[in-house]
Amino acid sequence: MPTANRGDVWLVDLGMAAKIxxxxxxxxxxxxQDRALCALVPHTTSPRGSQFEVAVQAHFLKxxxxxxxxxxxxxxxxxxxRLGSPSPDDLAAVEDAVWRxxxx
Numbered sequence: 001m002p003t004a005n006r007g008d009v010w011l012v013d014l015g016m017a018a019k020i021x022x023x024x025x026x027x028x029x030x031x032x033q034d035r036a037l038c039a040l041v042p043h044t045t046s047p048r049g050s051q052f053e054v055a056v057q058a059h060f061l062k063x064x065x066x067x068x069x070x071x072x073x074x075x076x077x078x079x080x081x082r083l084g085s086p087s088p089d090d091l092a093a094v095e096d097a098v099w100r101x102x103x104x
Contacts, residue, residue, distance in 0.1 A: 010081065022043040022060070038073070068094065
């Protein structure tokens with residue numbers, strides 16, 4: 001079973017309608033007694049101009065945004081391949097948008 005670390009971008013199978021797409025891991029690794037789930041922010045190449053979309057430049061991503069309004073939880077079995085990690089500044093920008101959207 002793959003280990004998803006907070007801040008990693010993975011290629012994830014989100015099902016037929018949602019496609020296979022890069023997702024940024026927001027949760028911490030699951031312990032043995034925890035459910036094998038991770039919280040993700042999907043990447044999209046179809047931005048809408050929302051205040052909750054964060055553009056990230058990385059060699060492993062197409063031009064697009066992380067859409068924090070589409071925060072999802074999936075089982076680790078849906079993780080296909082680790083693509084890389086965004087810069088610390090880009091990761092902080094996505095996390096800030098998640099906090100704003102959730103009102104934290």
